[in-house]
Amino acid sequence: MADSLEFSDEVNHALKMAYQTPDIVSARAKVVTALKLHEGQHVLDIGSGPGLLARDISQNIGASGSVTGVDMAGNMIDSARKLCDQNENVTFEQGDAMSLPFADNSFDAVVSTQVYEYVPDLNIALAEFARVLRLGGRGVIVDTDWAFPYWNAVDGDCRDSMINAWKGHCAQESVPMRLTASIKSAGLQLNTVEALPIMNTQYNENNFSYWLSKIIASFAKGRDGLTQSDSEAWLAGLDSLEKKGEYFFCINRYLFEVTK
Ligand SMILES: C[S@@+](CC[C@H](N)C(=O)[O-])C[C@H]1O[C@@H](n2cnc3c(N)ncnc32)[C@H](O)[C@@H]1O
Numbered sequence: 001m002a003d004s005l006e007f008s009d010e011v012n013h014a015l016k017m018a019y020q021t022p023d024i025v026s027a028r029a030k031v032v033t034a035l036k037l038h039e040g041q042h043v044l045d046i047g048s049g050p051g052l053l054a055r056d057i058s059q060n061i062g063a064s065g066s067v068t069g070v071d072m073a074g075n076m077i078d079s080a081r082k083l084c085d086q087n088e089n090v091t092f093e094q095g096d097a098m099s100l101p102f103a104d105n106s107f108d109a110v111v112s113t114q115v116y117e118y119v120p121d122l123n124i125a126l127a128e129f130a131r132v133l134r135l136g137g138r139g140v141i142v143d144t145d146w147a148f149p150y151w152n153a154v155d156g157d158c159r160d161s162m163i164n165a166w167k168g169h170c171a172q173e174s175v176p177m178r179l180t181a182s183i184k185s186a187g188l189q190l191n192t193v194e195a196l197p198i199m200n201t202q203y204n205e206n207n208f209s210y211w212l213s214k215i216i217a218s219f220a221k222g223r224d225g226l227t228q229s230d231s232e233a234w235l236a237g238l239d240s241l242e243k244k245g246e247y248f249f250c251i252n253r254y255l256f257e258v259t260k
Contacts, residue, residue, distance in 0.1 A: 004168075011218070018211035023200070027142070027253060032060060034255060035140050037057065037061050037109065038061070039065060041061045042108050043057050043065070043068070043110070044068050044100075044109070044111070044133075046070055046110065046115060047072075047097055047112055048069025050076065050080055051069055051079065051083040054084060054090050058089050061089065065089055066091070067089060068093070068102075070097070070100065070102075072095070072097070077092045077093070077094050097112065097115060097125045097129075098124050100128045103132070104131050105135065106132050110132060110133045111139065112129060113143075114143065115143075116172060117175050123186070125182075126183060126185070126186040129188075134260065136259065139188065142255050142256070143175040144176070144254075145175075146167060146251075150249065151163070153238075153241075154240060155234070158230060158233060161230065162220050190258055192256075192257045193254060193256050194257075196252070197252050198250065198253065199250040200248075200249040200250075202247055203239065203249075209251075
């Protein structure tokens with residue numbers, strides 16, 4: 001993981017902004033719907049990040065329910081606790097998706113969004129997901145297919161170099177197409193898979209790809225021979241496409257709904 005994305009304060013800020021765009025707010029709502037939550041349920045959010053999903057879930061399980069967020073990064077736990085300090089049924093603790101600090105069968109529902117690309121072994125992480133979910137419980141997993149970001153550029157070679165460098169941000173490539181096998185090997189039943197496309201035709205702070213481009217530009221510099229000026233040139237190209245009305249971005253996330 002030495003080369004993977006570091007969740008520094010700069011990345012955390014861009015992530016927090018990206019996760020508040022309408023693109024991701026609506027994707028989160030789909031996750032909450034897919035969980036089919038009930039009052040009084042105990043829910044685990046693995047890799048809870050800034051805590052936005054945990055907060056949304058907490059509003060669907062009543063005061064007798066609980067949401068536990070677990071994340072490996074201490075700074076993520078800090079911001080999630082701050083975000084949810086008014087939500088009494090939400091707690092966060094530091095822990096690893098590869099070895100969850102919870103007993104077998106302890107949650108009615110388990111969710112993990114945008115996390116499995118970072119784990120060293122997908123099968124072990126899914127086995128942990130299954131272990132802590134009670135029999136009959138429901139799970140939702142969301143991951144992005146980073147193999148095919150569809151992104152207009154002024155300089156296609158520069159764009160391709162940035163995207164190639166970005167592929168090094170995670171430990172696992174192409175998680176969505178491998179998830180079905182890992183879900184089965186964990187003994188879970190796969191019920192549905194849904195594509196959640198994100199398409200932006202404008203480049204501004206209200207769109208997911210705006211913040212994603214900032215994270216990629218920051219990650220790429222110094223890798224694969226790319227410099228700060230390569231990153232700046234790519235970002236400037238995106239700005240100029242926006243000014244000409246020619247900006248275009250599309251990527252797919254996939255939502256897997258499972259039961260144990
Ligand atoms: C891209 S963020 C997603 C955050 C959140 N799930 C969401 O969708 O809003 C990825 C998160 O996974 C966490 N993470 C990465 N590897 C992890 C692991 N092995 N165990 C627990 N958390 C992990 C990171 O610290 C980060 O907060």
